[in-house]
Amino acid sequence: MLPDRREFLIQSAGALAAFALIPEPAAALSVPQGRALRVALIGAGRQGRAILAELQKIDAVEVAAVCDVLPGRVTAGIERAPGAEGFADHRALLDRRADIEAIIVATPTHLHRAIAEDAIAARRHVYCEAPLASTVADCRAIEAAAATAATVFQAGFHGRSNPLYRRTWSLMRAGSLRDIVSVSARHHQKTSWRFPASDRTLERAANWRLDPEVSIGLAGELGAQQFDAIHWLINAWPERIDGAGSIRLWDDGRTVPDTITARLHFPGGIVLDYGATLANSYGDAHEVIHGSNAAVRLAWSNGWLFKESDAPTEGWEVYATRQQFYSEEGIALVADATQLAAQGRLRESIALPHPSLYYALADFVRSCTEGATVACSATDGARATIVGILMNQAIVTGSAVDVPASG
Amino acid sequence: MPAGAALSPVVTTAEPRLWPLRLATAAMGTRFELVLGGDDPERLRPVGEAAIEIIEDSHRRLSRFAPDSLVSHINRTGFARPVRLDGDMFDLFADALAVHHASDGAFDIAVAGGRGGTVLLDEGARTIRFTREDVAIDLGAIAKGHALDLAVRVLREHGVPFALLHGGTSSVAAIGAPPGMTGWRIALGRSAGARSIALRDAALSVSGPAGPRDRDGRALRPGHIVDPRTGESVPGAHLIAVTGPSARLADAWSTAITVLGRRPAALGPAWTTYRIEAD
Numbered sequence: 001m002l003p004d005r006r007e008f009l010i011q012s013a014g015a016l017a018a019f020a021l022i023p024e025p026a027a028a029l030s031v032p033q034g035r036a037l038r039v040a041l042i043g044a045g046r047q048g049r050a051i052l053a054e055l056q057k058i059d060a061v062e063v064a065a066v067c068d069v070l071p072g073r074v075t076a077g078i079e080r081a082p083g084a085e086g087f088a089d090h091r092a093l094l095d096r097r098a099d100i101e102a103i104i105v106a107t108p109t110h111l112h113r114a115i116a117e118d119a120i121a122a123r124r125h126v127y128c129e130a131p132l133a134s135t136v137a138d139c140r141a142i143e144a145a146a147a148t149a150a151t152v153f154q155a156g157f158h159g160r161s162n163p164l165y166r167r168t169w170s171l172m173r174a175g176s177l178r179d180i181v182s183v184s185a186r187h188h189q190k191t192s193w194r195f196p197a198s199d200r201t202l203e204r205a206a207n208w209r210l211d212p213e214v215s216i217g218l219a220g221e222l223g224a225q226q227f228d229a230i231h232w233l234i235n236a237w238p239e240r241i242d243g244a245g246s247i248r249l250w251d252d253g254r255t256v257p258d259t260i261t262a263r264l265h266f267p268g269g270i271v272l273d274y275g276a277t278l279a280n281s282y283g284d285a286h287e288v289i290h291g292s293n294a295a296v297r298l299a300w301s302n303g304w305l306f307k308e309s310d311a312p313t314e315g316w317e318v319y320a321t322r323q324q325f326y327s328e329e330g331i332a333l334v335a336d337a338t339q340l341a342a343q344g345r346l347r348e349s350i351a352l353p354h355p356s357l358y359y360a361l362a363d364f365v366r367s368c369t370e371g372a373t374v375a376c377s378a379t380d381g382a383r384a385t386i387v388g389i390l391m392n393q394a395i396v397t398g399s400a401v402d403v404p405a406s407g
Numbered sequence: 408m409p410a411g412a413a414l415s416p417v418v419t420t421a422e423p424r425l426w427p428l429r430l431a432t433a434a435m436g437t438r439f440e441l442v443l444g445g446d447d448p449e450r451l452r453p454v455g456e457a458a459i460e461i462i463e464d465s466h467r468r469l470s471r472f473a474p475d476s477l478v479s480h481i482n483r484t485g486f487a488r489p490v491r492l493d494g495d496m497f498d499l500f501a502d503a504l505a506v507h508h509a510s511d512g513a514f515d516i517a518v519a520g521g522r523g524g525t526v527l528l529d530e531g532a533r534t535i536r537f538t539r540e541d542v543a544i545d546l547g548a549i550a551k552g553h554a555l556d557l558a559v560r561v562l563r564e565h566g567v568p569f570a571l572l573h574g575g576t577s578s579v580a581a582i583g584a585p586p587g588m589t590g591w592r593i594a595l596g597r598s599a600g601a602r603s604i605a606l607r608d609a610a611l612s613v614s615g616p617a618g619p620r621d622r623d624g625r626a627l628r629p630g631h632i633v634d635p636r637t638g639e640s641v642p643g644a645h646l647i648a649v650t651g652p653s654a655r656l657a658d659a660w661s662t663a664i665t666v667l668g669r670r671p672a673a674l675g676p677a678w679t680t681y682r683i684e685a686d
Contacts, residue, residue, distance in 0.1 A: 029483075046460070053468070056491045057480055072564075080493040082533050194453035196565050252449065301475060353474045353483070355467075 021171075021296070021303035027163045028353050030362045032060045034369030040065035040100045042090045042115055043107030044077035046195075047129060051106055052080040054358040061365055064100050067093050072198060090115050094122040101125055102152075102368050104361075108205075109221065110134040110214040113141055116153075120145045125152040127364045131224040131385040132378070134216050139382040139389075146378035152367045154360070154374050155381020159229025161359035164303040164352060168289075168296050169233055171305065176314065177291025180234055180270055185287040187222040187276040192250050193258070210254050212396075217245070218260050218276040219395060220388035226287055227264075228376065228384030229298070230272060233289060237383060238264035238272065241391045242400035249279035262391050274391070300356045430455045434466035435551055437575030441558070444569040444585065454565040458558040458572070465554035468496070471545045481535060482543045485526075489534035497533050499553050502656055503546070504528060509673035510663035515635035519543035551578035552612060552658030559654070571606075577613045580654045581606040595648050596683045604681075610654035614661035616641040617685070634666045641666055644685035651678035 037060060041048050044066050055061045066077035067087035074086040087093040093100070102125035105115050113133050119126045126146075132155055133139045146153035159165045171177070197206035209215050231237055243262025250258045258279055264272040286299040293311035297304050352359075363375040387403060394401040428443040428451050439462050445451045468477040481490045492500065504526065506514045517525050525542045528535055546553070551574035559580050562570050569583035571591045581591045590605030595613065604611070616632050632641045649661040660678065664670060670680045 053477070053493065056493060057477075059488065059491075079495070082494070191456055192452055194456070196450065196453040196457050198565075351474045353479065355475050358475075 021164050021167050021298075021305060027166070030163070030354070030359055032058055032362050032365040032369065034060055034366065036060050036062055037102055037365050037369050038062050038064045038100050039102045039104060040067060040087075040093055040097065041077060041081070041084075041104045041106060042067045042093070042119075043105060043111075043129075044068040044073040045106065045108075048073075048077060048104075048106040049080055050355075050357060051104055051361065052077060054355065054361050056080065057354070057358065058362060058365055060369065065093050065097055070198070070202070091118060094118060094124070102127065102364070105129055108208040108214070109216065110138075110208065113138040116142050117145050120149045120151065120153065123149075123151055125364075125368045127154045127156055127361070128378075128381070129156040130158075130228070130381060131216065131220045131388055132381045133385060134214055134220065134389070136386055136389055139385050143378045143382045152364070152374055153378050154364045154367060155228075155376045155378055155385075156360055157225055157228035157376045157381055157384060158300070158356040158360040159225070160232055160380075161363040161375045162229075162300065162352070162356045163359065164301075165229055165233070165298060168298060168303060168305075171296070172233055172289075172291075174314075176294055176305070177289060177296065178293035178311075179291060181290040181292055182270060183230055183234065183266075183272040183287070183289050185223075185226045185230065185272065185274050186283050187218065187226065187285045188281050188283045189278055190281040191278055192252070193256075193278050194250075194252075210256050212255050215256050216389050217256050217392040217395065218258075218278070219243070219262065219274075219391035220385065222276050222285070223262075223274060223391060224384045224388035226274075226285065227272075227387045228380060230287055230289070231384060231387075232380070234266070234270070236266045236268075236270065238266050238387060238403050240265040240400055240402050241387070241394045243274075243391055243395040244398065245395040248277065257395065260391075260395050262395060264387070264391070301351045428452060428455055430459050432459050432463055434462050434554065435470070435547075435574060437551070439551075439554070439572070439574045442571045443562070443567055444583075445567055450565075451567070454562060454567060457565070458561045461557045461561055462554045462574075465550065465557060469546045469550040469553070471543075471547065478544060478546060485535060485537040485544075486540045486542065489529060489532065489536040491532075491534050494533075495553075495557065497528065497530075497535075499546070499549070499655060500526070500528055500535055501530075502653070503549055503659060506656065506659040506663055510660075510667060510671055512636050513634065513666040514548070514659050514663035516544045516546055516549070517542055517635075518545040548662045549655050549658045551575065552580075552610065552653070552655035555580040555610065555654040578654055578658055579606065579611040581609060581611075583608065595681060596646060602681070602683065604648075604650065606650065609650050609652060610657045611648060611650045612654065612657035612661040613646055613648045614665045615644070615646040616665055617644040617646075632662060632665050641668075646681075646683040648681040648683065649678060650681075 039061055041052060052063060055063055063081035063084050065085045065087055066074055066081055067090050068074050069088055078084050078086055103119040105112050105128040107115060109131055112128055116126055116128050132142055193209050195206045197203040204211060209221060241262060241264050243260060245257030245260040247257055248259040259277040262274045286297060288295060288297045294305055294307045366372040367374050390401045390403055428448060430441045432439050441455055441458060443451050443455050470476040471478050484490055503516045519541055525538050527538060555572050555574060555578055558572055559582060562582055567582060569585055571581050573579040584590045584607045590607035592603050593606055594601045594603045634641055647661050647665045649657045651657050664680060
């Protein structure tokens with residue numbers, strides 16, 4: 001039931017009101033309309049296959065090649081992209097398929113740089129998965145290569161493309177949260193982070209996330225994605241990071257911590273409290289930004305705004321429907337409520353109609369075919385990745401790390 | 408959706424080191440559980456987690472209720488234009504439509520708009536589309552079996568010698584058999600004297616018009632299998648169990664046979680059907 005304005009005002013007095021953030025339906029569906037784009041995927045592991053599943057939904061994309069060093073993954077990739085040609089070596093792909101305009105890099109993180117540089121040199125558009133690289137030097141190199149490119153380079157950080165995060169960005173620019181008080185973010189999973197290899201000689205390569213030589217740990221592999229969204233939303237970057245990590249569950253000989261906690265110190269005293277674990281899944285991945293007028297909780301497919309009772313009424317609350325959130329009776333915010341109400345669709349689910357990854361890929365396609373502004377540049381991606389790398393360093397060494405001003 | 412049978416994968420042979428691992432996840436409104444055997448537990452866990460991941464991925468893709476699932480995407484856009492499918496999804500829809508035809512419409516994934524014949528597959532283009540705007544599909548009666556088939560494929564690819572997987576105890580898949588046994592022993596029904604079968608390299612699905620029951624046999628929910636041809640609920644309190652080579656086909660056939668009330672002639676010799684009367 002859509003509460004009337006008076007009911008809303010009565011119920012919200014004296015209580016923290018929760019508002020579900022709802023993107024505009026047109027933005028949420030987000031179908032690129034330009035000409036067809038011929039794409040190749042390099043790295044057909046789990047993330048690569050997730051990318052293929054989303055690309056299948058975009059009619060303006062033809063996946064023309066799938067490349068992976070493991071033949072089984074090429075086969076599995078082609079299964080998801082009928083008609084694609086298989087490759088074991090990305091250089092052979094770039095040499096032999098001049099018709100392919102765009103490359104999506106979804107290999108293990110430490111292998112991104114070489115592929116991204118080769119693809120840029122071969123004048124292809126590049127979408128490079130987050131995190132961008134596993135060392136600061138590699139991040140800088142990718143950034144430098146992208147800066148000289150005539151083609152599109154998009155770093156695979158989703159927040160800037162996600163309609164819920166964009167809605168939040170607009171609300172924050174309009175002052176809905178007012179002064180930022182603090183930020184917290186979590187990424188909780190229950191999984192060993194070990195991947196099966198087809199034979200033992202490949203076990204170390206398959207488990208690069210647990211190889212301290214190349215892994216940037218939970219901070220880099222999980223955190224960087226969230227840090228970019230937060231940097232963008234609050235328009236600030238941390239100056240110093242301290243943290244700690246330990247093995248809470250997966251005591252199987254690994255040295256990469258399965259549980260980390262860290263603090264990112266921003267200018268003006270704002271602190272981002274971060275935690276990630278592979279030992280408990282409660283809470284999943286989410287970020288909370290507390291402002292003096294409201295808090296926003298973002299969870300990639302859903303988002304809510306919790307308004308303080310003493311915050312001024314902004315108008316949009318009138319168009320909100322209620323939603324239960326913990327013990328609060330919250331209110332769902334609908335962007336174009338009048339139109340939706342006329343269509344009888346106000347009660348439709350508030351979650352996004354596509355996974356977050358879809359929106360980043362749709363933005364990339366639009367940048368390639370329609371010249372749209374790149375959603376997340378190499379510089380933005382490098383900045384978030386470097387924060388992840390430095391956080392991992394702070395955790396591994398036990399000493400606070402200063403973040404260079406340029407990122 | 409199949410009703411819960413009492414699944415009792417109780418195995419009493421020794422050698423506990425040969426089955427060290429149980430994994431579980433919540434998906435498709437129920438609990439999936441995997442019991443994995445093998446002599447290398449360190450290797451078994453990542454393999455089991457890969458199987459769990461494919462079950463969770465199937466949930467994300469097949470849920471009719473999650474707006475960001477592939478099924479929701481198809482339901483939104485399947486009339487406006489053909490939707491591209493990957494090989495596994497195409498095979499799933501092909502199986503669903505095959506059982507629809509072979510059961511004379513007793514099994515139908517189309518749950519709104521015109522039923523029967525409103526969902527079209529294009530094998531050459533590997534797409535799905537709807538012939539009417541008001542069509543919606545629901546894979547609830549076949550999704551658990553599909554997820555189990557994909558999970559079994561992952562476990563076999565990695566050489567897991569024996570395993571039992573189930574979704575909500577009503578969809579079951581077995582790889583091999585526990586050492587010294589001819590198959591995984593599974594009770595059909597909850598009573599002490601319930602018939603038990605040995606499942607080996609095969610799948611089982613159990614459906615019943617009476618809906619799921621608690622341990623004392625009380626109905627947890629009213630029956631929810633509807634004859635798609637008439638729109639009427641199927642009467643009765645019995646269970647239909649089907650075993651055969653594919654979990655998703657077993658799911659589809661157990662539902663179809665519950666609706667039909669008999670084993671159809673179209674069902675080949677690879678399939679065994681059981682009717683279990685109420686206690």
